[in-house]
Amino acid sequence: MSRTYYVFSPGRLQRRDNTLALEFQGERRVIPVEDVDHIYCFSELDLNTRLLDFLAQKQICLHLFNHYGHYSGSFIPRESQLSGFLLVKQVEHYLDPGKRLVLARTFVTGALHNIRRNLEKREYEDTCQKLDEIKEGISKTAFIEELMSLEAHGRKAYYDRWEEITGWEFSSRSKRPPGNALNALISFGNAMMYTTVLKEIYRTALNPTISYLHEPSERRYSLSLDVAEIFKPVFVDRIIFRLINLGMIKENHFDINVNSAYLTEEGRRIFVKEFEETMEKTILHRNLKRNIRYKSLIRLDLYKLIKHLLGEESYSPMKVWW
Amino acid sequence: MLVYDINTEDNDGKRRLVKIMKTSRKYLSHVQKSVFEGDITEGQITLLKKEVLGIVNKGKDFVIIYSLKDGIKLNRDILTDTPDPTNNFL
Numbered sequence: 001m002s003r004t005y006y007v008f009s010p011g012r013l014q015r016r017d018n019t020l021a022l023e024f025q026g027e028r029r030v031i032p033v034e035d036v037d038h039i040y041c042f043s044e045l046d047l048n049t050r051l052l053d054f055l056a057q058k059q060i061c062l063h064l065f066n067h068y069g070h071y072s073g074s075f076i077p078r079e080s081q082l083s084g085f086l087l088v089k090q091v092e093h094y095l096d097p098g099k100r101l102v103l104a105r106t107f108v109t110g111a112l113h114n115i116r117r118n119l120e121k122r123e124y125e126d127t128c129q130k131l132d133e134i135k136e137g138i139s140k141t142a143f144i145e146e147l148m149s150l151e152a153h154g155r156k157a158y159y160d161r162w163e164e165i166t167g168w169e170f171s172s173r174s175k176r177p178p179g180n181a182l183n184a185l186i187s188f189g190n191a192m193m194y195t196t197v198l199k200e201i202y203r204t205a206l207n208p209t210i211s212y213l214h215e216p217s218e219r220r221y222s223l224s225l226d227v228a229e230i231f232k233p234v235f236v237d238r239i240i241f242r243l244i245n246l247g248m249i250k251e252n253h254f255d256i257n258v259n260s261a262y263l264t265e266e267g268r269r270i271f272v273k274e275f276e277e278t279m280e281k282t283i284l285h286r287n288l289k290r291n292i293r294y295k296s297l298i299r300l301d302l303y304k305l306i307k308h309l310l311g312e313e314s315y316s317p318m319k320v321w322w
Numbered sequence: 323m324l325v326y327d328i329n330t331e332d333n334d335g336k337r338r339l340v341k342i343m344k345t346s347r348k349y350l351s352h353v354q355k356s357v358f359e360g361d362i363t364e365g366q367i368t369l370l371k372k373e374v375l376g377i378v379n380k381g382k383d384f385v386i387i388y389s390l391k392d393g394i395k396l397n398r399d400i401l402t403d404t405p406d407p408t409n410n411f412l
Binding site: 003004005006007008009017018019022024029030031032033034035269272273276 | 344347348349350351352360361362366410411412
């Protein structure tokens with residue numbers, strides 16, 4: 001089963017004897033190329049086109065993150081899975097406001113359900129009730145903007161509980177740059193989630209730029225934003241709670257300035273390790289009646305989305321049952 | 323898990339030794355001199371076997387592949403300070 005590799009040490013990644021080798025600090029680690037699924041790079045890396053060509057041949061994606069842990073881009077091999085038919089269907093569902101709304105609603109419903117599940121366990125009855133009211137409002141919405149604002153309300157109610165859950169200062173969600181440690185964790189976690197969803201999208205014939213809830217703007221893979229909405233509460237948020245409540249991540253894992261906060265390299269390493277372990281965990285799927293990895297849940301949802309687009313079966317988002 | 327013992331009495335054997343190491347490295351992590359391990363699919367094992375058989379001298383060398391059934395978790399205890407050779411956090 002091929003895995004994701006995470007590079008934190010600056011060095012040189014190269015093709016060597018038809019496999020990959022990472023040279024750092026005078027040391028060489030040979031990586032079995034057949035074991036590599038994706039490479040995440042959080043440090044400075046030297047590479048050449050010979051390597052990129054090799055990665056393309058082996059269908060390996062290389063994701064790059066900058067000094068602050070922001071996602072800067074990916075090297076993605078030429079797409080092998082193309083389907084003009086599906087693309088046409090994808091666009092059709094975007095152009096028809098009715099069809100688009102149906103999909104956008106399912107993304108929000110899924111996100112809110114999974115958010116509620118995180119609160120349910122902690123017995124925050126009043127916030128759960130608020131979320132239920134919002135959920136009821138979803139079916140009445142007629143415009144995407146309304147839906148977006150409903151989702152924002154739900155998220156606000158959810159984030160209001162974060163200080164209680166984690167015991168850390170939060171105040172409100174801030175981005176570009178994140179204002180405090182908790183915000184930095186959310187931002188970094190979400191970036192990881194987007195790339196994870198994006199890499200699964202590339203395994204299917206879906207086009208990552210056409211989305212339904214988020215406006216498909218330029219320069220963004222907005223479909224992965226849509227799908228990530230469903231999975232963020234399940235993966236990212238739970239990891240954050242776990243890291244903080246178990247004392248695995250501490251104040252000294254952040255670079256805190258006047259109005260910005262970033263994870264340090266050590267902090268990022270801890271987060272990514274937890275993220276990877278979560279993704280590799282297995283769970284008994286109720287419909288498939290077999291154990292599947294957490295990361296496969298994303299792919300299964302994309303398949304459901306494809307079925308919906310092709311008109312075979314209507315899409316219902318992944319709802320956590322555990 | 324793949325283990326090999328190559329007869330290196332002649333120059334041809336030395337050549338085979340290097341070749342088989344390079345081939346194994348494509349599929350598995352190098353654990354010790356002639357020991358490799360990794361989690362690969364059945365299809366990949368078939369490819370690996372085919373490549374290995376193309377290199378070795380069946381009469382002189384000894385290659386053995388141990389595999390575990392799907393779903394069985396392998397427990398590894400590294401007793402020394404050696405870093406985990408299969409680590410994917412570099």
